[in-house]
Amino acid sequence: MAPSRLTAQVAGVNGKTALRFLLRAFGAAILVLVIWRVTTVGLAEGYPASFWISQALNGLVLGGVYALVALGYTLVYGILFMINFAHGEVMMIGGIAGFFALQFSQARGWLEGPWPVVVVALLLIMLFGMAASVLIGVTLERLAYRPLRQAPRLVPLISAIGASLFLQYSVLLIFGVSPHSYRKPALISGGMRMGDVFIPYTGAIIFVTSILLMLALYFIIQRTKLGRAMRAVAEDRATASLMGVDVNAVIVITFMLGSALAGAAGVMLGFHNTVVKFNSGFVPGLKAFTAAVLGGIGNIPGAMFGALILGLIEAIGPSALGIPTEYKDVIAFTLLVLILIFRPSGLFGEVLSEKKA
Amino acid sequence: MLKQLRIAALFAATLLLLAACVAAPPAAEAPAEDASMEEAPADMSGKVVIASGGMIRIGGSFALTGPIPDPGLNIRHGAEIAIDDLNAAGGLEGFMFELVAEDGACDGTQGTNVGNKFAADETIVAVTGGTCSGETFGLVPILQEARIPFVSPSATNPDITSPDCDVCNRVALSDALQGATDADFVLSDLGLTKVAVVHDNSDYGKGLAEIFQNNVTNMGGEVSSFEGVQVGDTDFRAMLARVGADAPQAVFFGGYSTEAGLIAQQMTETPGLEETAFMSVDGAYTQQYLEAAGDAAEGTYISFVAGADSEDMNAEFDAKYVEKYGVSPDDLGPFHSQSYDSVKLIAAAIMAVATVDDSGNLVIDREELISAIRALDAFEGLTGTIKCDSIGECGAGGVQIFQVADGAFDQVSGFGME
Numbered sequence: 001m002a003p004s005r006l007t008a009q010v011a012g013v014n015g016k017t018a019l020r021f022l023l024r025a026f027g028a029a030i031l032v033l034v035i036w037r038v039t040t041v042g043l044a045e046g047y048p049a050s051f052w053i054s055q056a057l058n059g060l061v062l063g064g065v066y067a068l069v070a071l072g073y074t075l076v077y078g079i080l081f082m083i084n085f086a087h088g089e090v091m092m093i094g095g096i097a098g099f100f101a102l103q104f105s106q107a108r109g110w111l112e113g114p115w116p117v118v119v120v121a122l123l124l125i126m127l128f129g130m131a132a133s134v135l136i137g138v139t140l141e142r143l144a145y146r147p148l149r150q151a152p153r154l155v156p157l158i159s160a161i162g163a164s165l166f167l168q169y170s171v172l173l174i175f176g177v178s179p180h181s182y183r184k185p186a187l188i189s190g191g192m193r194m195g196d197v198f199i200p201y202t203g204a205i206i207f208v209t210s211i212l213l214m215l216a217l218y219f220i221i222q223r224t225k226l227g228r229a230m231r232a233v234a235e236d237r238a239t240a241s242l243m244g245v246d247v248n249a250v251i252v253i254t255f256m257l258g259s260a261l262a263g264a265a266g267v268m269l270g271f272h273n274t275v276v277k278f279n280s281g282f283v284p285g286l287k288a289f290t291a292a293v294l295g296g297i298g299n300i301p302g303a304m305f306g307a308l309i310l311g312l313i314e315a316i317g318p319s320a321l322g323i324p325t326e327y328k329d330v331i332a333f334t335l336l337v338l339i340l341i342f343r344p345s346g347l348f349g350e351v352l353s354e355k356k357a
Numbered sequence: 358m359l360k361q362l363r364i365a366a367l368f369a370a371t372l373l374l375l376a377a378c379v380a381a382p383p384a385a386e387a388p389a390e391d392a393s394m395e396e397a398p399a400d401m402s403g404k405v406v407i408a409s410g411g412m413i414r415i416g417g418s419f420a421l422t423g424p425i426p427d428p429g430l431n432i433r434h435g436a437e438i439a440i441d442d443l444n445a446a447g448g449l450e451g452f453m454f455e456l457v458a459e460d461g462a463c464d465g466t467q468g469t470n471v472g473n474k475f476a477a478d479e480t481i482v483a484v485t486g487g488t489c490s491g492e493t494f495g496l497v498p499i500l501q502e503a504r505i506p507f508v509s510p511s512a513t514n515p516d517i518t519s520p521d522c523d524v525c526n527r528v529a530l531s532d533a534l535q536g537a538t539d540a541d542f543v544l545s546d547l548g549l550t551k552v553a554v555v556h557d558n559s560d561y562g563k564g565l566a567e568i569f570q571n572n573v574t575n576m577g578g579e580v581s582s583f584e585g586v587q588v589g590d591t592d593f594r595a596m597l598a599r600v601g602a603d604a605p606q607a608v609f610f611g612g613y614s615t616e617a618g619l620i621a622q623q624m625t626e627t628p629g630l631e632e633t634a635f636m637s638v639d640g641a642y643t644q645q646y647l648e649a650a651g652d653a654a655e656g657t658y659i660s661f662v663a664g665a666d667s668e669d670m671n672a673e674f675d676a677k678y679v680e681k682y683g684v685s686p687d688d689l690g691p692f693h694s695q696s697y698d699s700v701k702l703i704a705a706a707i708m709a710v711a712t713v714d715d716s717g718n719l720v721i722d723r724e725e726l727i728s729a730i731r732a733l734d735a736f737e738g739l740t741g742t743i744k745c746d747s748i749g750e751c752g753a754g755g756v757q758i759f760q761v762a763d764g765a766f767d768q769v770s771g772f773g774m775e
Contacts, residue, residue: 274622
């Protein structure tokens with residue numbers, strides 16, 4: 001009995017190394033193909049440098065938005081080991097709330113005043129959007145996830161998908177099917193033009209604000225008592241609770257932080273792309289999830305860099321590969337599959353917690 | 358004891374599984390028998406019989422959600438007013454008309470769902486819709502199979518009607534005409550020969566973009582790029598940067614309002630496209646386009662497949678519409694008159710073939726109804742003289758081209774201007 005089991009094990013190991021080798025070879029082949037395609041086709045088109053710079057800037061703006069949303073996925077995963085698939089809808093709620101705050105401010109003429117008034121009004125609009133998202137995020141945690149915390153891991157995942165559909169169709173029925181159009185105030189419409197490169201003000205604001213918010217988050221997590229509690233809960237929930245950390249409070253605060261970032265992203269995306277509707281959180285949500293996986297889910301710097309890389313690949317990829325731009329989503333999700341096959345822990349690894357449930 | 362019980366249970370379960378496996382094959386053969394049974398009593402199933410006091414039910418597939426919900430609602434309103442008018446005039450031999458509205462969502466899959474719903478409902482006599490071409494392509498095979506004729510008020514893809522489909526009819530004009538007129542306008546009237554063509558990958562938008570592209574090439578123009586986006590996209594900057602790299606003189610977009618408006622707006626932020634002319638099509642001939650594009654709408658061109666409106670009849674219709682829904686019909690979308698005419702056309706065909714039998718039931722023969730729609734004498738509708746040809750093209754009118762000036766559509770060329 002014993003020897004045969006041993007040989008089976010050896011065969012299993014051999015099979016595994018062979019499979020790993022095959023996968024490696026497959027990965028290398030894909031890489032070579034991509035490089036070959038980029039050098040022979042993409043660069044042969046002869047686009048000017050300004051074109052690549054424009055596309056890179058588009059990618060960074062896109063990446064900034066993905067990063068803010070991806071952080072929500074990563075924070076929640078780091079602490080609860082669940083994917084909050086309703087997070088894209090939390091962002092959409094921020095955008096919708098921002099739209100109504102914008103209408104309120106416009107009706108009072110705050111956005112035609114001197115620039116300090118406009119800046120304050122815009123900040124208030126963003127804060128309102130963030131507040132709405134926080135409210136929804138915390139409610140979701142309380143109603144849809146907390147009762148299932150002891151359930152198998154698949155259960156809260158399904159609950160999250162249900163919550164996502166619930167939020168989408170509630171917004172559809174309450175606020176209507178037609179897209180809501182943001183009217184940009186004069187202060188942030190238009191942009192800077194440098195040679196053949198154009199930077200819309202809203203794009204610049206998104207990039208700068210998302211970097212600032214990410215730094216703030218990083219500071220909270222690494223340098224504050226609250227952050228230490230969050231890291232402790234991520235590492236070992238039971239032990240943290242024995243050490244006097246209020247686990248429920250930490251989880252609620254984690255949802256609040258993630259939702260606030262998503263709400264900010266929703267409002268800024270509203271100003272940038274000027275329309276928001278019931279399903280406008282769905283695709284960005286999936287992309288942000290991809291970004292979080294790309295960087296290593298649970299890893300905060302990983303989510304930021306993963307998002308920026310994803311944004312850049314989406315903007316530059318189709319032109320570099322010489323394929324139509326409509327394939328940008330195909331590229332993004334192919335990347336997700338490849339990452340899951342070759343580096344399931346992401347480019348930067350899963351850092352926030354080493355221990356897995 | 359417990360162990361024995363478990364073994365017994367396992368054994369029983371295995372037996373059950375085996376039994377299921379053995380029983381399965383005969384079940385799989387059953388559908389073949391059903392199919393042959395269906396054909397036999399053809400003269401019974403080929404008729405709609407409405408008992409005295411019943412309603413003549415007309416299905417409606419409207420894009421109430423999806424990319425163009427306002428025009429979809431507008432089309433539904435047009436159909437409802439037509440039903441009101443028919444019933445106010447006494448219906449048919451005392452039988453009243455009823456609209457069974459479903460959401461086709463401007464989408465092929467949802468069109469298929471709606472088609473199946475209507476096909477399963479024996480009381481549905483005919484269908485008005487779908488709103489969008491993709492949605493209508495979903496309806497076509499199912500309604501063809503179920504022998505339910507339909508008249509679309511607004512699906513403009515040329516392939517909606519064909520010699521192979523005897524239930525397919527429409528009041529809107531085919532995009533074959535719109536694409537050609539638009540190409541002629543851009544090349545001859547505007548004098549722009551280098552054109553970029555963008556579409557939204559919908560059956561409607563892509564179909565129209567391809568017709569436009571072919572016409573431009575045939576007329577000696579140059580198509581600098583042919584790019585696709587997705588319905589529902591909001592960020593077109595990466596695509597536009599690529600289009601702008603070829604420095605076209607005009608950008609043509611085949612698709613719906615929101616995407617058209619956002620493309621017009623984001624073009625003003627794209628190097629190489631700031632001053633480029635923008636043209637879109639009837640899917641974007643809406644207030645939603647003006648709202649989504651904002652200031653960038655000024656000076657852009659939109660074409661529309663207009664009917665040959667008779668002013669008196671439309672004034673009367675508009676008054677009813679405002680009274681019933683509290684908005685002007687043009688605020689929501691452009692196809693309400695076509696929708697009204699679609700329902701009127703269906704009703705006229707029903708009136709031509711329906712008979713009352715001895716027991717007071719209204720009997721409508723499906724095959725007779727299908728041929729009656731195309732055999733009907735010409736009548737004056739809101740959009741001109743409605744008369745179907747042999748493949749189901751029933752509309753009148755022509756293509757109009759508008760330019761946006763001071764936040765409103767201002768006709769600059771085309772049908773009704775000469």
